[in-house]
Amino acid sequence: MITTNTDFTLAVEDLTVSFDGFKAVDSLNLYVDKNELHVVIGPNGAGKTTVLDLICGKTKSTSGSIKFLNKELTKLSEHEIVREGVGRKFQTPSIYENLSVLENLEVSYPYGRGVLGSLMFKRTEKVLHKIHEIAKEIMLYDQLEVEAGLLSHGQKQWLEIGMLLIQDPQLLMLDEPVAGMSVKEREQTAELLNKISKGRSVLVIEHDMEFVERIADKVTVLHQGKILAAGYMKDVQKDPNVIEVYLGH
Amino acid sequence: MTFVYQKLMGGKNGLTGFIILAALILVVFPMFLDSFRLNLLGKYLTYAFAAVSLVLLWGYSGTLSLGQGIFFGLGGYAMAMFLKLEASSPENTAIQSTPGIPDFMDWNQITSLPWFWEPFNSFTFTLIAILVVPAVFAYLIGAAMFKRRVGGVYFAIITQVIAVILTVLIVGQQGFTGGINGITDLRTLNGWDITSDSAKNIFYYINCFLLLGVIIVSRYILTSKFGSLLLAMRDKEDRVRFSGYDVANFKIFIFCLAAVISAIGGAMFTLQVGFMSPSFVGIVPSIEMVIFAAVGGRMSLIGAVYGTLLINFGKTAFSESFPEVWLFLMGGLFIAVVMFFPHGLAGLWQDYGHHITNKFSFIINGFNKLKAPLIRKKVGEVK
Numbered sequence: 001m002i003t004t005n006t007d008f009t010l011a012v013e014d015l016t017v018s019f020d021g022f023k024a025v026d027s028l029n030l031y032v033d034k035n036e037l038h039v040v041i042g043p044n045g046a047g048k049t050t051v052l053d054l055i056c057g058k059t060k061s062t063s064g065s066i067k068f069l070n071k072e073l074t075k076l077s078e079h080e081i082v083r084e085g086v087g088r089k090f091q092t093p094s095i096y097e098n099l100s101v102l103e104n105l106e107v108s109y110p111y112g113r114g115v116l117g118s119l120m121f122k123r124t125e126k127v128l129h130k131i132h133e134i135a136k137e138i139m140l141y142d143q144l145e146v147e148a149g150l151l152s153h154g155q156k157q158w159l160e161i162g163m164l165l166i167q168d169p170q171l172l173m174l175d176e177p178v179a180g181m182s183v184k185e186r187e188q189t190a191e192l193l194n195k196i197s198k199g200r201s202v203l204v205i206e207h208d209m210e211f212v213e214r215i216a217d218k219v220t221v222l223h224q225g226k227i228l229a230a231g232y233m234k235d236v237q238k239d240p241n242v243i244e245v246y247l248g249h
Numbered sequence: 250m251t252f253v254y255q256k257l258m259g260g261k262n263g264l265t266g267f268i269i270l271a272a273l274i275l276v277v278f279p280m281f282l283d284s285f286r287l288n289l290l291g292k293y294l295t296y297a298f299a300a301v302s303l304v305l306l307w308g309y310s311g312t313l314s315l316g317q318g319i320f321f322g323l324g325g326y327a328m329a330m331f332l333k334l335e336a337s338s339p340e341n342t343a344i345q346s347t348p349g350i351p352d353f354m355d356w357n358q359i360t361s362l363p364w365f366w367e368p369f370n371s372f373t374f375t376l377i378a379i380l381v382v383p384a385v386f387a388y389l390i391g392a393a394m395f396k397r398r399v400g401g402v403y404f405a406i407i408t409q410v411i412a413v414i415l416t417v418l419i420v421g422q423q424g425f426t427g428g429i430n431g432i433t434d435l436r437t438l439n440g441w442d443i444t445s446d447s448a449k450n451i452f453y454y455i456n457c458f459l460l461l462g463v464i465i466v467s468r469y470i471l472t473s474k475f476g477s478l479l480l481a482m483r484d485k486e487d488r489v490r491f492s493g494y495d496v497a498n499f500k501i502f503i504f505c506l507a508a509v510i511s512a513i514g515g516a517m518f519t520l521q522v523g524f525m526s527p528s529f530v531g532i533v534p535s536i537e538m539v540i541f542a543a544v545g546g547r548m549s550l551i552g553a554v555y556g557t558l559l560i561n562f563g564k565t566a567f568s569e570s571f572p573e574v575w576l577f578l579m580g581g582l583f584i585a586v587v588m589f590f591p592h593g594l595a596g597l598w599q600d601y602g603h604h605i606t607n608k609f610s611f612i613i614n615g616f617n618k619l620k621a622p623l624i625r626k627k628v629g630e631v632k
Contacts, residue, residue, distance in 0.1 A: 082493035
């Protein structure tokens with residue numbers, strides 16, 4: 001495999017994965033810069049979620065390379081990839097319903113990650129300070145003691161984002177963060193995303209074009225596992241191919 | 250001090266529950282039960298170790314083991330091997346064709362002590378083996394399965410299969426293990442007669458203290474970040490994995506710990522009952538242990554102890570009069586608990602306990618009312 005070092009935070013090159021001969025992602029190239037908020041759009045079954053699965057190690061690639069800060073990720077296991085600084089939010093809110101908001105954030109706090117470390121872990125001032133800081137950012141400061149299962153759908157989505165933020169990842173990947181949210185929640189989420197993309201790279205999968213326009217620096221359009229178009233939102237929207245397969249519908 | 254209070258006792262409610270349990274088994278039962286019944290209670294309390302281990306394993310981490318009998322048995326057999334060797338001194342076994350080896354070996358034409366029996370001449374080795382052998386065995390099973398992300402029903406079935414294999418092995422290798430009869434006729438521990446009433450009493454108290462100790466250690470673990478992680482894994486395993494944790498390691502650890510806890514119970518069983526046999530290793534005892542935990546409440550360490558006692562006293566009472574019906578009754582009870590009271594006795598106490606405490610305060614209020622002048626009459630009516 002030819003490997004080249006780049007200045008990008010994330011450099012995906014020639015990435016392919018096939019399930020029993022079906023190529024869900026086919027020779028994909030994707031670059032995300034530091035401080036860039038990159039959105040991947042595309043119709044259902046285009047392979048968007050699979051791309052995130054590949055980057056975070058949930059699915060193993062058939063060939064190609066994924067480099068994060070010039071470190072190859074394809075050979076690492078899931079938790080090692082996280083420890084490198086890649087955070088991933090799932091499509092449906094993935095939070096611990098039986099734990100309080102505070103405990104959800106505490107469990108995600110990036111210390112005491114071993115068996116012994118977690119047994120010895122203490123809720124110090126420093127930990128609480130960080131938890132409060134994040135809770136304010138995700139607008140859940142008043143709900144710290146609430147059992148997470150009782151939060152509204154939108155709040156659950158924010159909580160999961162907060163659980164990633166507390167780990168301070170260099171690359172944050174969000175799978176449809178505003179799905180099922182009210183208009184007001186969408187606005188707040190857009191604000192939140194613009195705020196948290198400072199100082200890190202963010203990769204978002206999204207369907208809602210209006211929302212994409214509000215947040216995206218750059219857009220990649222996927223279709224049948226391949227890139228159909230990539231670039232700035234306003235250019236991509238004019239691309240006849242994109243209009244044909246996706247935006248036109 | 251607050252550390253001890255919060256971490257080891259689990260706050261006010263936890264402390265009350267712990268003190269009540271300790272008072273019951275350390276003071277109340279020894280006061281009212283004769284030495285036969287107390288020994289019986291001691292035997293049941295050894296099963297409670299396995300039930301407590303299942304609270305950690307099944308209740309909190311969501312990994313159902315249908316093979317805790319394996320570890321109960323390993324602990325019990327390790328202790329039994331030591332006691333048997335002591336009971337098989339050359340003087341005691343002079344009539345055998347090979348004196349100095351356990352009687353069942355002699356009956357099976359074995360002429361020298363097998364190598365893996367040798368170290369059990371040492372009491373220190375035996376004590377270490379009771380803890381280490383189950384832990385290592387659990388580690389091997391756990392690493393093989395959790396690293397491959399085998400869990401849920403598959404894990405339950407495989408642990409059950411291992412329990413069967415171990416039983417078949419013990420029964421089949423009669424010359425090395427005592428076969429279906431197990432290891433019997435155990436008499437002394439370092440020269441001290443374990444069949445005497447005073448010895449049984451002492452074992453009962455040791456057993457109680459060990460059980461309470463296990464509960465305290467488990468409490469500590471459950472209130473630490475490790476405990477939150479267990480719940481988190483049960484709920485959303487992938488989220489934990491993608492938060493940077495190696496999920497398998499956590500499961501292996503709790504499985505090993507549960508194994509060690511069960512093994513301590515097994516060793517105490519051998520000491521108090523005076524024998525160990527494969528009937529405490531296989532499927533039936535393993536499933537019974539799950540029922541103890543389920544009836545007591547699989548999220549409650551203390552509930553598991555009460556569940557164990559309730560089922561076993563029920564078993565003793567019923568199986569004396571209706572031996573045939575008992576198994577059906579227990580099966581029915583298990584189904585009923587799982588369907589209607591998923592949190593078992595502990596859940597019932599949480600939901601309805603305050604009614605009982607209210608009743609008590611009502612009685613106390615009643616007394617006060619009798620004493621109080623008529624003006625206070627209304628207070629009682631208002632509730």
